[in-house]
Amino acid sequence: MAIRSAAWLPAIFLSRYEYKFIQDIVCKADAKLLSSKQLHIDEDMGSSKIEGIKLDCLEENLISRAFEEMKKLRILIVRNTSFSFGRIHLPNQLRLLDWKGFPSKSFPPDFYPKKIAAFNLRCSPLVLKKPFQKFEHLTYMNFSYCQSITRIPDVSGAKNLTELILNKCKKLVKVDESVGFLPNLVYLSASGCIQLRSFLPRIFLPSLEFLSFDMCRRLAFFPDIVGTMDKPLKICMKDTAIRELPPSFANLSGLGYLDMSSCKQLQKLPSELFVLPNFVTLKIGGCPQLRESFTQFKGCDSRAECWPNLETLHFCNACLSDEDLYMIVHSFPKLIELNVSSNYFVSIPAYIKESINLTTLDVSYCLKLQQIPALPSSIQKVDARHCNSLTADSSSTLWSQMPREIDRLEVAMPETEIPEWLDYHGHGESPIFWARGKFPVVALAFVVDEINYQVVNLHLFIDNEHVTVQSQHLIFNIAEDHVLLFDLRVLFRVEEWKRLDARFQHDNCWKSIQVKCEPDIILKDWGVHVYKKETNMDDIQFSCPYPATLGSGSCMGLNLIWVPRDWVEEGSATGTDSSSDVEELDTILQVKEASCSSPCAVSCSCYCSAGSSSFKKLLGFKFRRRLSINMISRWPEDDVDDIDFRNQEPLSFSENLQTVMENLRRLAAPRQKKGMSNGDHDNDSLKWLAETEILSDGEYEDEEEESDSEA
Numbered sequence: 001m002a003i004r005s006a007a008w009l010p011a012i013f014l015s016r017y018e019y020k021f022i023q024d025i026v027c028k029a030d031a032k033l034l035s036s037k038q039l040h041i042d043e044d045m046g047s048s049k050i051e052g053i054k055l056d057c058l059e060e061n062l063i064s065r066a067f068e069e070m071k072k073l074r075i076l077i078v079r080n081t082s083f084s085f086g087r088i089h090l091p092n093q094l095r096l097l098d099w100k101g102f103p104s105k106s107f108p109p110d111f112y113p114k115k116i117a118a119f120n121l122r123c124s125p126l127v128l129k130k131p132f133q134k135f136e137h138l139t140y141m142n143f144s145y146c147q148s149i150t151r152i153p154d155v156s157g158a159k160n161l162t163e164l165i166l167n168k169c170k171k172l173v174k175v176d177e178s179v180g181f182l183p184n185l186v187y188l189s190a191s192g193c194i195q196l197r198s199f200l201p202r203i204f205l206p207s208l209e210f211l212s213f214d215m216c217r218r219l220a221f222f223p224d225i226v227g228t229m230d231k232p233l234k235i236c237m238k239d240t241a242i243r244e245l246p247p248s249f250a251n252l253s254g255l256g257y258l259d260m261s262s263c264k265q266l267q268k269l270p271s272e273l274f275v276l277p278n279f280v281t282l283k284i285g286g287c288p289q290l291r292e293s294f295t296q297f298k299g300c301d302s303r304a305e306c307w308p309n310l311e312t313l314h315f316c317n318a319c320l321s322d323e324d325l326y327m328i329v330h331s332f333p334k335l336i337e338l339n340v341s342s343n344y345f346v347s348i349p350a351y352i353k354e355s356i357n358l359t360t361l362d363v364s365y366c367l368k369l370q371q372i373p374a375l376p377s378s379i380q381k382v383d384a385r386h387c388n389s390l391t392a393d394s395s396s397t398l399w400s401q402m403p404r405e406i407d408r409l410e411v412a413m414p415e416t417e418i419p420e421w422l423d424y425h426g427h428g429e430s431p432i433f434w435a436r437g438k439f440p441v442v443a444l445a446f447v448v449d450e451i452n453y454q455v456v457n458l459h460l461f462i463d464n465e466h467v468t469v470q471s472q473h474l475i476f477n478i479a480e481d482h483v484l485l486f487d488l489r490v491l492f493r494v495e496e497w498k499r500l501d502a503r504f505q506h507d508n509c510w511k512s513i514q515v516k517c518e519p520d521i522i523l524k525d526w527g528v529h530v531y532k533k534e535t536n537m538d539d540i541q542f543s544c545p546y547p548a549t550l551g552s553g554s555c556m557g558l559n560l561i562w563v564p565r566d567w568v569e570e571g572s573a574t575g576t577d578s579s580s581d582v583e584e585l586d587t588i589l590q591v592k593e594a595s596c597s598s599p600c601a602v603s604c605s606c607y608c609s610a611g612s613s614s615f616k617k618l619l620g621f622k623f624r625r626r627l628s629i630n631m632i633s634r635w636p637e638d639d640v641d642d643i644d645f646r647n648q649e650p651l652s653f654s655e656n657l658q659t660v661m662e663n664l665r666r667l668a669a670p671r672q673k674k675g676m677s678n679g680d681h682d683n684d685s686l687k688w689l690a691e692t693e694i695l696s697d698g699e700y701e702d703e704e705e706e707s708d709s710e711a
Helices: 019-032 177-181 247-251 271-275 288-297 322-331 350-354 392-399 494-505 580-590 613-618 637-642 653-673 683-690 703-710
Strands: 052-056 075-079 096-099 118-120 140-142 163-165 187-189 210-212 233-236 255-259 281-283 312-314 337-339 360-362 381-383 410-414 424-428 432-435 442-448 455-462 465-467 475-477 482-487 511-518 523-530 552-555 558-561 693-696 699-701
Touching (some): 392 410, 410 475
Parallel strands (some): 096 118, 233 255, 281 312, 312 337, 337 360
Antiparallel strands (some): 424 523, 442 482, 442 523, 455 511
């Protein structure tokens, strides 16, 4: 396949040699490039004019001298292509050689590409023997997964090298000292070099910004730093055999990030490390011997004298005690994120309330943890999963984060009962509520019953329409018999949240809001707390707001009806004893008519507009009893006549009125409990009706009006 543009090039290349240069090559060569299959058929057909080519997934082998006549070839990319025989010939004019699985153990003897800018030769059988001399233009070398490389030769002739990648070179045991003194090297990665015991004795890489020895499990020594390195620097050395860092580590004045997780033999961190001016992130989880090093800070009388700049500390699975945790909290006044999961402490020190910048606290899998004190007002996320020894007071402390109306709150903890002070409690199904005017600011509580997975995706639906978001925070870690509390805003970026408001502002209609889990999980209970400072309680409801009268309501000019499910005869539509008609009724219930919200699953069995397709489906059902006149008062007379009622016996007045009372109680009670308005109904009248007891036809009992009722 011929190269038609430079857009396919890896970003790392475009940042290392001139984009304009590559574009010029492509533009000039575009009309001169040959297809891949032409190369082995006729080399003489224009091949001397080719300047760039990419070969990918050729079914036929190329002859080994396919590039010999390409005197102007400067860009060569090869993928999944075989060569039939002989030594590979490579033009000396190459600027980019990107060949995954380069088939030879060495470069051709006549290959001296003095202007080469990049070697990308991953997964090759190369054995590097010759030094890289007089490679002034070379900026990038990637020999990852080259399993025959045992040593990196002299690279002193490549002074402009900016990136050197040696990942998973599993036989690499030696690196030439010249690598440690490359003045322009920015990126150096040798992760997964499992035979490497010592990198270099000394280094001075003044331009270095990234260094990785992750999973070099035999690497036991870190080199001395022989000069000040002040560039912003990130070092990753997870799962190595390093025991200690040299005092010269303090010369890394630009160091901002150090990850030495799972370095089980690491015994001490130099005190100089913590006074580095830009050092803000330390990850040392799984380093149990390091807890001893914190004793050196016991003498600090003032927090400002200790470690003032550290913002992120991961120190999980390190056998930390209560005393260790106190020293950590006391010594890091600017902590934003603290992960001390899988440790042995019993209580979190009350002093944590002074950590006024702390937003994230992870104490998951701390099986002995009992006490969680009052947390700082800055806290947003607390992960206390599997902290099964927590006291009731500690659980209450975590629940209390909800009424504090914390922005983007997220809390996970073992199961406890939902507090009474929440604005609404629900059971089983996915949470659903209604809002108008603007999108409500609420925090949800999920009590998870049975779950076979730890990761749950949450999805938001407005009027049954899935709301797509770009935020990556849609995934939550949750466990069986646990509670998840979260501010709904965590699902959205700020600009996405503003767009939700726009959905509600163009009219004042009620819109349903539903949060669903993927995969489906069984919710034992769920609850909602409304952030009163940001949401008007008159603009949110937890029962279907549309039925303005008992059995029917008008929304946007549509006549709406509902009937109790148990009034539908099974098999009525088909004449059989199967439940298919009930399933069909369930389908009808899910139909969204016009712009009206979906029905309340508790109070409505059928909720649709008269004359609609859903209404017409009802004509196929038989009903056990005649509907009350209130329920069908808005139906067209002809439609009522078409519905098949069994009419085993007519409803008496008392039965009819009893139905009215039952539904009034159901509709009025939850809203009165929350102090909500009942639409156009008079609250006193509803209360009177709900307390009325039906005795017989035309009779009811009320202490104050007993004589009137008898009359």
